[in-house]
Amino acid sequence: MSREAALEKLKDIVKPYVQNQEAFDSLTEETDFINDLRINSANLVDVILDIEEKFDIIIDNESMEKMVNVKAAISIIETELSKE
Amino acid sequence: MIGNDIVDLDLARKESNWQRKGFLEKIFSLEEQYLIHNDSNPEIMVWNLWSRKEAAYKIFNRNTGISGYFPWRLNCSYEDLNSGTVIVSDFVFHTQTQITDSYVYSIAVSDIGLFNKISVLETLENIKKENRIPYTLDVTSNKMIPVSITHHGRFQKIITLK
Numbered sequence: 001m002s003r004e005a006a007l008e009k010l011k012d013i014v015k016p017y018v019q020n021q022e023a024f025d026s027l028t029e030e031t032d033f034i035n036d037l038r039i040n041s042a043n044l045v046d047v048i049l050d051i052e053e054k055f056d057i058i059i060d061n062e063s064m065e066k067m068v069n070v071k072a073a074i075s076i077i078e079t080e081l082s083k084e
Numbered sequence: 085m086i087g088n089d090i091v092d093l094d095l096a097r098k099e100s101n102w103q104r105k106g107f108l109e110k111i112f113s114l115e116e117q118y119l120i121h122n123d124s125n126p127e128i129m130v131w132n133l134w135s136r137k138e139a140a141y142k143i144f145n146r147n148t149g150i151s152g153y154f155p156w157r158l159n160c161s162y163e164d165l166n167s168g169t170v171i172v173s174d175f176v177f178h179t180q181t182q183i184t185d186s187y188v189y190s191i192a193v194s195d196i197g198l199f200n201k202i203s204v205l206e207t208l209e210n211i212k213k214e215n216r217i218p219y220t221l222d223v224t225s226n227k228m229i230p231v232s233i234t235h236h237g238r239f240q241k242i243i244t245l246k
Contacts, residue, residue, distance in 0.1 A: 043099060
């Protein structure tokens with residue numbers, strides 16, 4: 001999967017949890033899930049579970065710890081996909 | 085140092101399905117999951133432990149500058165419904181939790197003596213922020229006084245130190 005395709009898929013996943021539509025519309029790799037998109041911190045667990053389901057990967061606790069912005073999420077997804 | 089966190093139970097019911105497969109495992113240790121599953125009101129226990137972790141995280145983040153998403157590393161030691169400690173790395177934070185029909189609200193402190201020094205602010209007036217961390221300035225000494233703000237759904241709580 002290309003980085004662009006992964007990004008599009010990730011955007012679909014986070015969309016329902018976003019509370020700052022403007023930040024979502026101008027989303028970049030630097031966009032922070034909690035501080036920019038205003039995703040509720042308990043919903044970040046849902047984002048992670050949705051990523052696991054939709055990409056069919058497992059995100060361990062160490063990876064989850066880093067999953068604070070788009071760039072980190074894409075890197076973790078790419079790393080996990082490349083393991084298969 | 086102080087931290088606080090509130091959960092609006094109505095909004096939490098809309099926003100979060102804590103019974104979703106994998107949800108508890110991502111956030112809570114085995115001991116914490118045991119507390120949840122064996123409580124007569126598991127939902128309240130979920131948000132009770134969660135708000136303790138969030139309140140403690142605010143202190144940890146301010147003390148160390150470390151930010152990240154690691155609720156599972158903040159370990160709740162549960163004394164009773166309203167009190168306990170949260171352990172993360174080398175830190176032990178004390179928590180007090182208030183539970184009503186509408187919300188669960190936790191305050192964490194780095195030193196148990198600080199509970200007596202907490203005062204409540206009614207407005208965001210005079211609160212400044214640096215790196216997203218709120219504080220006020222003491223008018224005479226010009227020293228920074230810590231502030232913690234939590235907002236969820238219908239509720240907002242702001243605390244500072246006297």
